[in-house]
Amino acid sequence: MKSPEKSRHDKQKKKRKDSAHPLPLIGIDPSSNLLPSRHEFFQVLAVAAIAVIVAFSCNLATKKLLLHRSKPLCDNGEFSGLCEPCPTNAVCSEGKWQCVHGYMKHGRLCIEDGEINQAARKLSDWILLHICRSSARFMCTGAGKVWFKEEEILNIMDGYKLPEFSSDSNSHVLVKTKAMESLLVVLETRKGYDGTKEVKCPDALAEKHKSVTCLVHEWVLKHVLFLVATIPMTIALIRICWRIHQSRKLSTRAEQLYTQVCEVLEEAALMAKDTGTEGDSWVVASRLRDHLLSPKERTNSALWKKVEALVQEDSRLDQYQKLIKGEPKIVWEWQVEGSLRSNKVKGKSSKMKADEHIVESSQHVRRKLQLCEPDC
Known part of the structure; x- marks a missing residue:
């Protein structure tokens, strides 16, 4: 059996031997294996922060939901x-x-409610139109009402029919209340002598509701001096233009009649030459006038006078008096042989071309005159 001193000595020797041969792990750097790198550290930190935020949000939402329900x-x-x-x-x-x-x-x-708002809008527009038209009438003629009390407006509202709501229902009262609120935003307000609130359409808005007659009346009053100066001149200019138009119209018609007269006289001269008689070559001017003119044109003496002036200026036509049944008559006679159509190029009527109906009418007139000569 070993003594205590000897066993203590063996233990110390064994410790020295273990210290002379250290373990392999002791020689490894602890910073490279046991602790994370800087990049891994920040990743772990970000994950932890997100987890904390999510947990906090879920906890808060849960509390609010429970609180709200409770x-x-x-x-x-x-x-x-x-x-x-x-x-x-x-x-x-x-x-x-x-x-x-x-x-x-x-x-x-x-x-x-959409229906109530729509009905209130229609009612307020109708009341606004009524008030502004009354103000516009007062501005134009002095007649009409400008300031309205709230009671009067409510009475006017009663006259507006709301088919969606009955007059004694709560909805109808609410529509009137909303319409009044919207009107007070647009209209001008004041306190009357009795302390009640009165409303009035703004002047700028009332101007837009004036009638056309009122606007014309205001424009005339505003430009009265200009109108006094220009109206006589305008009337005189219109009369001058009208006279020029009538004169041109009269001249055009006279030239047409003159062309028909020439054709009738030429035809009479040719027929007299063919038959060998001299009495049929002339035509009474008054009879020719009555046959060519319409009853309305006969009242315009200036028209036939213009035709007579053209006949007198034409050298191919001869005008003289002839005694017919004891009464002197003015007769016209064609003095140039040949066709009128061949002479139109040289004569005054070169600008006028007679239509076919004019020629036919002249022939018809000539035949009538021939039938009338023995009796007249």
Whole structure:
């Protein structure tokens, strides 16, 4: 059996031997294997931050959802952290809520009813037109009303029919209230002598509702001096233009009649030459006039006078008096042999070309005159 001193000595020798041969792991650098690199460190840090944010958001959303579900709606006029505020335009009571008249539920909100808004818009436009037309009438003629009381407007509204709503329903009252609110935004307001509110159409808006007669009257009054100076000149110019037009029309018609007279006289001369008689070569001017002119044209003495002037200026025609049945008559006679159509190029009537109906009418006139000669 070993003594205690000898066993202690063996243990110390064994420790020295172990220290002379260290383990292989002791020689390895601990910074390269045990600790992460800088890049890996930042990646771990980013993942941890995202996880914290997600956990916090989920926790907050869960709390709000639970809180929202658990809190009832507050009654109107009450504010407390234990309940949610009542939605706008709603009536809340004992945790239940309902939209006031004229509004409809849309989720947890109360939105306006479209039919009521449309009816209120139509009503306000109609009242605005009535008020502005009355103001425009007052501006033009001095007759009409300018300022209206709210009671009067409400009475006017009663005359406007709303087929969608009955007159005694709450919807009809709401439409009138909304229409009045929109009117007060557009119209001018003041307090009357009795303290009531009165409204009036703005002058700029009333100008747009003036009638055409009123606008013309205002323009005439504004330019009266200009009109006084220009109207006589305009009338005189119109009369001059009308006279020129009538003169040209008269000249054109006279030339047409002159052409027919020449054709009738030429035909009479040719027929007299063919038959060998001399009495048939002339034609009474008054009879020829009555046959060529219409009853309306006979009242215009200037027309036939112009035809007579053209006949007198024509050297191919001869004009003289002849006693027929004891009465002196002016007769016309063709003095040149040949056809009139061949002489038109050289004569005054070169610019006028007779139509076929004119020639036919002249022949018809000549035949009538021949039948009338023995009796006249």
